[in-house]
Amino acid sequence: MxxxxxxxxxxxxxxxxxxxxxxxxxxxxxxxxxxxxxxxxxxxxxxxxxxxxxxxxxxxHAAGIKKALNAALIEGERKGNAAVRAASKRLVATRPGTHLVREWNGRTYRIEVLEQGFLFDGNIYGSLSGVAVRITGTRWSGPRFFGLAS
Structure with missing residues (x-):
C-alpha cells in the first residue's frame, strides 16, 4: 500500500x-x-x-517525545501501575452508553452512563455518589461503590 x-x-x-x-x-x-x-x-x-x-x-514521534514518553512509562512502572489502571477503568466506565452493574444486598442494580449524568430507576443523577446513596441509603463514594476506584 x-x-x-x-x-x-x-x-x-x-x-x-x-x-x-x-x-x-x-x-x-x-x-x-x-x-x-x-x-x-x-x-x-x-x-x-x-x-x-x-x-x-x-x-x-520526534526523538525527544519518544524519550519523554519512555521516561514516563518507566516512572509509572516504578511507582506501580495501580493508579494508571484505575484511571483507565474510570475513563472507560464513564463513557456515555456504558452500563454499570452492581449487586447490593442480593439485588442487582444497572446504571446507564449518559452525557448529562447517570440513569437509574428512571431518574438522572449528577454523580455516581448520588446513585450509591440512593441504593444504600448511606453516604458512599460512587466510583468506589461501583468498583471504579480502590
Missing part, C-alpha cells in the same frame, strides 16, 4: 474504519506480527490500525 498524499491517507484511514472485526484482526497480524489481545474492542482495533496507517505515512 503506497500513499503519496493526504487524499490517499484519508482513503486508507476511511477503509480501516469500515473493516469488520475479522478483517481488523487479519490486518493487525500483518501490521504487528501477532494477534491482538483477546477481548479488544472493534473500535479500538480500528483506531489502532488507522494510527498505524498514519504513522507509516507521516512517521512517528
Amino acid at each position: 503506497t500513499m503519496l498524499g493526504d487524499d490517499n491517507l484519508v482513503c486508507d484511514v476511511a477503509a480501516v474504519e469500515a473493516l469488520e472485526r475479522e478483517d481488523c484482526i487479519a490486518r493487525w497480524r500483518r501490521s504487528f506480527g501477532k494477534s491482538p489481545p483477546k477481548y479488544i474492542s472493534l473500535r479500538f482495533l480500528r483506531r489502532a490500525l488507522a494510527h498505524e496507517v498514519q504513522l507509516r505515512v507521516h512517521g512517528g
Whole structure:
C-alpha cells in the first residue's frame, strides 16, 4: 500500500474504519506480527490500525517525545501501575452508553452512563455518589461503590 498524499491517507484511514472485526484482526497480524489481545474492542482495533496507517505515512514521534514518553512509562512502572489502571477503568466506565452493574444486598442494580449524568430507576443523577446513596441509603463514594476506584 503506497500513499503519496493526504487524499490517499484519508482513503486508507476511511477503509480501516469500515473493516469488520475479522478483517481488523487479519490486518493487525500483518501490521504487528501477532494477534491482538483477546477481548479488544472493534473500535479500538480500528483506531489502532488507522494510527498505524498514519504513522507509516507521516512517521512517528520526534526523538525527544519518544524519550519523554519512555521516561514516563518507566516512572509509572516504578511507582506501580495501580493508579494508571484505575484511571483507565474510570475513563472507560464513564463513557456515555456504558452500563454499570452492581449487586447490593442480593439485588442487582444497572446504571446507564449518559452525557448529562447517570440513569437509574428512571431518574438522572449528577454523580455516581448520588446513585450509591440512593441504593444504600448511606453516604458512599460512587466510583468506589461501583468498583471504579480502590
